Amino acid sequence: MLVQPPYTKDTAVLAAEMHSEVQCGLSSEEADKLLQQHGQNTIQSEKQRSLLSMLLQQFASPMVLLLLFAAGLSFFFKEWLDGTAILAVVVINALISFYMELQANRSMNALKHMVSLSAKVIRDSSLQEVPSENVVPGDVLYVEAGDMILADARIFSSTQLEVDESALTGESLPVTKDEAVLAGEVPLAERVNMLFKGTFVTKGNAYALVTGTGMGTELGKIASLVQQAEQAATPLEKKLEQLSKKLIWITVGLVIVIFFAGLAQGAEWVKVLEVSIALAVAAIPEGLPIVATLALAQGMLRMAKHKVIVKRLAAVETLGGTNVICTDKTGTLTQNIISVNTILIPSGKTEVIYSPDGTVAVPKEVQNSVNYQKIVDAAILCNTANLEVKNNVLREVGDPLEVGLLKFSTTEGKDVHQVREKFPKTREEAFTSETKIMATLHENRSTSIVFAKGAVEELLQKCTRILLEGDPQDFSDSQKAAWIAQTELLASEGLRLLAFAYKETPSLQESLTQGLVFTGVLGLLDPPRLEVSAALEECKSAGIKVIMITGDHPATARNIALKLGLIGDNELPIMHGKDMKDFADLTNQDKKRWLETVVFARVTPKQKIDLITLLQENKYIVGMTGDGVNDAPAIKKADIGIAMGLRGTQVAQEVSDMVLKDDSFTSIVVAIKQGRIIFENIKKFVAYLLSCNLSELFVVAFSSVLNLHFALVPLQILFINLVTDVLPALALGVTEGNNLIMKDKPRNPDTPIIDNQQWKAIFTYAAVITFCVLGAVFASHYLYHQTELWNPQLCNNILFFTLVFSQLWHVFNMSSAQVAFFKSEVVKNKYVWYALAVCIVLVSTVYFTQPLRDVLSIYTMSIMDWVISLGFSFLSLLIIQVLKRTGVVL
Known part of the structure; x- marks a missing residue:
C-alpha cells in the first residue's frame, strides 16, 4: 500500500519501492506472485443476482400469481387434485424459466470473457501483450494513440502525450501529460504525470509504472461508491412487452366470454373461474422474454464461432435491419499483410x-x-x-x-x-x-x-x-x-x-x-481478400449498400474497389476529403452526390461522422467499421459500430457494438446474416407460441359458447401448454436459417415483431387447428361410433390428443414457404426432431400410466379413434401448408 501518492515521487524511487525496474519491468514469476496478491485487474461493478432471487423472480408474473390464486381456491374448496396439479405446473414452468435464464446468463458471461482487452507491458525485458486482467502493480505499461488505459500508472517517459480523461474527470479537452514530479495535494484532474484506468490516449505515447489495478484504481474507487443502475429494457424487450399487451386484450376478451357462458350454463363459478384463469395463463407466454434472451445469447455465441463478438443483445436487432455498411479498406477489404513491394529511390x-x-x-x-x-x-x-x-x-x-x-x-x-x-x-x-x-x-x-x-x-x-x-x-x-x-x-x-x-x-x-x-x-x-468479392455480391442481393471510407490515397482506394467489384469503370469518381464541404454548408446537390458515392478517400474523422449523419437522416441503418481512435466517434455514431479485433485500438473496441476477431469484411456479412436469422427465429417461435395458445382459447371458447357436450379441463389445458410450447419453441430459437435469408431486403427496425400480416396468419393457423380438432370429435361421433348419445369422456380425449398433436406438427408450419417442405430450415433442424420425440414420449407416458391418466382425466381409446385423432392433426398441417404455399397466409 502506497502511503505517499505516487504522483509526488520520483519514478526511480517508486519503482524501487514496488520492486520493479523501469527498463526491464517485472519478470513473469514476479508478475504471477503479484497477481495472486492483488487479484485480477477488473472492476467489480455488477452485483450478480443470487440463484434464489432468480428463482423467485419466475413467480413474479401477474399471470402466474393468478394461477396460484386459482390453485388456492381449489384447495379452499377441497379440490386437492386440481390444486396440486395446477401448483405442480406452476413450479415446473418456473423451473424451466429459471433454467433458461441461468443458461442465458452463462452464455453472456462467456461472451464477456471473449471480449477481453490486452495491455502492452514490459516483462522479462521485452515488450509483450498480456490480458488486461493480468496487469499488476509494478508492471511497466506502454501506451500510444488509440489505446485504452487499463490501469492507474505513473508516467516516467512520454512523447507528445495527450489523454482524454472526460470519462473520469469530466474534462472535455484532452490533457497534456508529462513525467515531472508534483508536490502537495493535487486534484485528480491536475495530476498530469499519472494515467488513469478507463481513459484513453489521443496523441503520442508513454511508458508508465503501474501503481493501481482493479478496485484500487481511481475508477474502481468511484465504482465502489455507485450502486448498479437499473438496466434499461432493450428494444426487443419493449417489443415483446407491446406484443404481450395485445395478447392480454385478446385473452381478456375471450376469458370474459368463456366465464359468463359458463355461468349461463349453470356451471359452478369456482370451476368456471379456475378454467378462465388457467386458460389465460396458458395463452400468455410469460416466459417469452427469457426464451428470446436465450435465443439471442445462443445466436451470439454462434457468431463468436464465426469470429464475431456481439457485445450487446440489442445490437442483434439492428444487425438484421442494417442496409449500409461503411467500411475501412485496410485489413477489412484487404488481407492486412503489409509487405514491401516496390523501392523508389532517385x-x-x-x-x-x-x-x-x-x-x-x-x-x-x-x-x-x-x-x-x-x-x-x-x-x-x-x-x-x-x-x-x-x-x-x-x-x-x-x-x-x-x-x-x-x-x-x-x-x-x-x-x-x-x-x-x-x-x-x-x-x-x-x-x-x-x-x-x-x-x-x-x-x-x-x-x-x-x-x-x-x-x-x-x-x-x-x-x-x-x-x-x-x-x-x-x-x-x-x-x-x-x-x-x-x-x-x-x-x-x-x-x-x-x-x-x-x-x-x-x-x-x-x-x-x-x-x-x-x-x-x-x-x-496489401492485396484484396479473396473472399470479399463474393461477400459484396451477397450484400448487393440483400439490399445492403457498401461504402468504402479510407484515409488512403484516392488512386489506391479506386484500384482496390475495382479489383473487388465494389465499383465499375463507369462509377462516379472517388470523393476526396478535401472536396467535402462542412455538413452545415451542404446543398441538396451535394447531399445527393454524397449518397451516390461509393468510395471516399483521405477523409477526416469529422467527415466520417457527417457522412453517417446524412445516411441516418435519409433513413439508412448504418454499420461503421474502424480501428483507430479517430474512428471511435463515427463508430459510436453509427447504428452498429464495428471494431477490428486484431488491429483495432482499445478505444474503438470499447465504443463498438461488435468486434471482428479476424478483421474481415466477410465476418460483417456473416454477422448481418446471423442477425437476420436470429430475429427470424424469434418471430418463428413467437408466432408458434401465439397460434398454439390461441387455438387453445378458440377450442374452449367454442365449446363454452356453443354449449357442446365436451370441453377441456383446466389440467389438460395446462399440460398441453407445458408440453407443446416449451421444447419446440426453444428448438425454433436455434434454427440455422435458409439460404434465402440474404435475398430479402433489410428489415425496418421500427416494425413490431408481429406485424398485421403475421397477425392474420396467426389467427388463421389457430382457426385451422381449432377446426381440425373439433372436426376430429364430430368425425368420431357421427362417422365411427354413430350413436345418439354423446360420450363426453371419449370426446374430451379425442379433443385433447388431437390438439396436442396438431400443435406438435404445427412447428413445421414455421418454415419458409419459398423452400421445399423437406428441405426447409425447420425440417432440417435436428433440435426440432429431438423436441418432438421428447414430447411424444411424455404424452405416451401419460397415456400408459394409470395414475397420470387419472390426474388428467385420460381414458383408453380404440385404434380407430387414434387414427381419427392423428389423421385430423395431420390434416391441420396439410391445410396450413396449402394456405402458405398458395400465398393465402405467410
Whole structure:
C-alpha cells in the first residue's frame, strides 16, 4: 500500500519501492506472485443476482400469481387434485424459466470473457501483450494513440502525450501529460504525470509504472461508491412487452366470454373461474422474454464461432435491419499483410521479389546505395513495433505497417534489436492524423540523427534537400512535383506509399520534422481478400449498400474497389476529403452526390461522422467499421459500430457494438446474416407460441359458447401448454436459417415483431387447428361410433390428443414457404426432431400410466379413434401448408 501518492515521487524511487525496474519491468514469476496478491485487474461493478432471487423472480408474473390464486381456491374448496396439479405446473414452468435464464446468463458471461482487452507491458525485458486482467502493480505499461488505459500508472517517459480523461474527470479537452514530479495535494484532474484506468490516449505515447489495478484504481474507487443502475429494457424487450399487451386484450376478451357462458350454463363459478384463469395463463407466454434472451445469447455465441463478438443483445436487432455498411479498406477489404513491394529511390524503381523461404531479392546496386541503407535504418528506428520469438513462435506487436517494415528489414539481414541498441531513441514526435508524419531522434556517441517517415505529400513539404549519389543536394519544388507524379502512378496500382527522410543535427532541441533530407519511397502492398468479392455480391442481393471510407490515397482506394467489384469503370469518381464541404454548408446537390458515392478517400474523422449523419437522416441503418481512435466517434455514431479485433485500438473496441476477431469484411456479412436469422427465429417461435395458445382459447371458447357436450379441463389445458410450447419453441430459437435469408431486403427496425400480416396468419393457423380438432370429435361421433348419445369422456380425449398433436406438427408450419417442405430450415433442424420425440414420449407416458391418466382425466381409446385423432392433426398441417404455399397466409 502506497502511503505517499505516487504522483509526488520520483519514478526511480517508486519503482524501487514496488520492486520493479523501469527498463526491464517485472519478470513473469514476479508478475504471477503479484497477481495472486492483488487479484485480477477488473472492476467489480455488477452485483450478480443470487440463484434464489432468480428463482423467485419466475413467480413474479401477474399471470402466474393468478394461477396460484386459482390453485388456492381449489384447495379452499377441497379440490386437492386440481390444486396440486395446477401448483405442480406452476413450479415446473418456473423451473424451466429459471433454467433458461441461468443458461442465458452463462452464455453472456462467456461472451464477456471473449471480449477481453490486452495491455502492452514490459516483462522479462521485452515488450509483450498480456490480458488486461493480468496487469499488476509494478508492471511497466506502454501506451500510444488509440489505446485504452487499463490501469492507474505513473508516467516516467512520454512523447507528445495527450489523454482524454472526460470519462473520469469530466474534462472535455484532452490533457497534456508529462513525467515531472508534483508536490502537495493535487486534484485528480491536475495530476498530469499519472494515467488513469478507463481513459484513453489521443496523441503520442508513454511508458508508465503501474501503481493501481482493479478496485484500487481511481475508477474502481468511484465504482465502489455507485450502486448498479437499473438496466434499461432493450428494444426487443419493449417489443415483446407491446406484443404481450395485445395478447392480454385478446385473452381478456375471450376469458370474459368463456366465464359468463359458463355461468349461463349453470356451471359452478369456482370451476368456471379456475378454467378462465388457467386458460389465460396458458395463452400468455410469460416466459417469452427469457426464451428470446436465450435465443439471442445462443445466436451470439454462434457468431463468436464465426469470429464475431456481439457485445450487446440489442445490437442483434439492428444487425438484421442494417442496409449500409461503411467500411475501412485496410485489413477489412484487404488481407492486412503489409509487405514491401516496390523501392523508389532517385536511381530508379525496383520491385521486390519474395522467394518461397521468405527472403527477398533486391539488386546489389540498390542494396549498396546510401538511399536504400538510410531507408532500411529508418524502417527499424522510426518504428514503435516489435518482433519477438517466444516458444519458437514469432509474435508481432504493433501497427501492421510498422511490423511489415521490420519484417522486410530482417529479411535484409538486419538485426532489429542490435540496430536499436546502437542508436537508442532519445526523442520522438509521434504520428498524428493531422501531421501524418512520425520522426525520432537517435544518438550514437557524438552523432545525433533524425529519421522520419510518413505520407508522401506531407513529408515532401518538410524536406529541403534530397540524397543523390550519397550527397544531400537542394530539393526544388519541380523535383517534388515529379516525385508526387511518380508516386501517383504507384498508388494507382494499389500500393500504399510511405516516404522516408533523415537529417543529422547538432541541436537536440530543434523540431525533428524541419529541414529533412529526402531519401526515397517504399511501396507496400496489401492485396484484396479473396473472399470479399463474393461477400459484396451477397450484400448487393440483400439490399445492403457498401461504402468504402479510407484515409488512403484516392488512386489506391479506386484500384482496390475495382479489383473487388465494389465499383465499375463507369462509377462516379472517388470523393476526396478535401472536396467535402462542412455538413452545415451542404446543398441538396451535394447531399445527393454524397449518397451516390461509393468510395471516399483521405477523409477526416469529422467527415466520417457527417457522412453517417446524412445516411441516418435519409433513413439508412448504418454499420461503421474502424480501428483507430479517430474512428471511435463515427463508430459510436453509427447504428452498429464495428471494431477490428486484431488491429483495432482499445478505444474503438470499447465504443463498438461488435468486434471482428479476424478483421474481415466477410465476418460483417456473416454477422448481418446471423442477425437476420436470429430475429427470424424469434418471430418463428413467437408466432408458434401465439397460434398454439390461441387455438387453445378458440377450442374452449367454442365449446363454452356453443354449449357442446365436451370441453377441456383446466389440467389438460395446462399440460398441453407445458408440453407443446416449451421444447419446440426453444428448438425454433436455434434454427440455422435458409439460404434465402440474404435475398430479402433489410428489415425496418421500427416494425413490431408481429406485424398485421403475421397477425392474420396467426389467427388463421389457430382457426385451422381449432377446426381440425373439433372436426376430429364430430368425425368420431357421427362417422365411427354413430350413436345418439354423446360420450363426453371419449370426446374430451379425442379433443385433447388431437390438439396436442396438431400443435406438435404445427412447428413445421414455421418454415419458409419459398423452400421445399423437406428441405426447409425447420425440417432440417435436428433440435426440432429431438423436441418432438421428447414430447411424444411424455404424452405416451401419460397415456400408459394409470395414475397420470387419472390426474388428467385420460381414458383408453380404440385404434380407430387414434387414427381419427392423428389423421385430423395431420390434416391441420396439410391445410396450413396449402394456405402458405398458395400465398393465402405467410
